[in-house]
Amino acid sequence: MKVLICDDDPVIRYLLTVVLSKRAGDEVIEVANAVDVFEAANRHRPDLIVLDYVMPDRDGADVVRELRTDAVLGAIPIVFLTGRSDIAEETLDEIGVAGLIEKPFDTSALPDRLHAFAAAKA
Numbered sequence: 001m002k003v004l005i006c007d008d009d010p011v012i013r014y015l016l017t018v019v020l021s022k023r024a025g026d027e028v029i030e031v032a033n034a035v036d037v038f039e040a041a042n043r044h045r046p047d048l049i050v051l052d053y054v055m056p057d058r059d060g061a062d063v064v065r066e067l068r069t070d071a072v073l074g075a076i077p078i079v080f081l082t083g084r085s086d087i088a089e090e091t092l093d094e095i096g097v098a099g100l101i102e103k104p105f106d107t108s109a110l111p112d113r114l115h116a117f118a119a120a121k122a
Contacts, residue, residue: 024111053082
């Protein structure tokens with residue numbers, strides 16, 4: 001599976017890359033900000049986007065709403081990765097997010113959870 005990770009924290013990006021590429025054999029593309037998500041998604045056509053909900057340049061919900069307007073990118077499943085626990089399930093459904101993983105997360109279960117989210121929306 002090809003996974004695009006967008007998180008402004010380099011430690012989180014590194015951890016996700018190690019877990020997904022080394023342990024699960026996924027191809028991982030990393031970006032550090034919301035602006036680069038669109039270019040990377042267009043170039044790499046990932047099977048899944050893992051998106052930090054809180055970033056300095058844009059909030060994750062805005063990024064998802066914009067991605068959903070694109071004919072090709074709008075079909076890619078998106079999972080929020082966040083330290084916030086107050087995001088309502090209705091909000092996720094409303095904007096079309098496949099799921100939410102709270103930080104800190106269990107690295108041993110992460111690949112299976114992400115693969116399940118991608119499969120459910122495929």
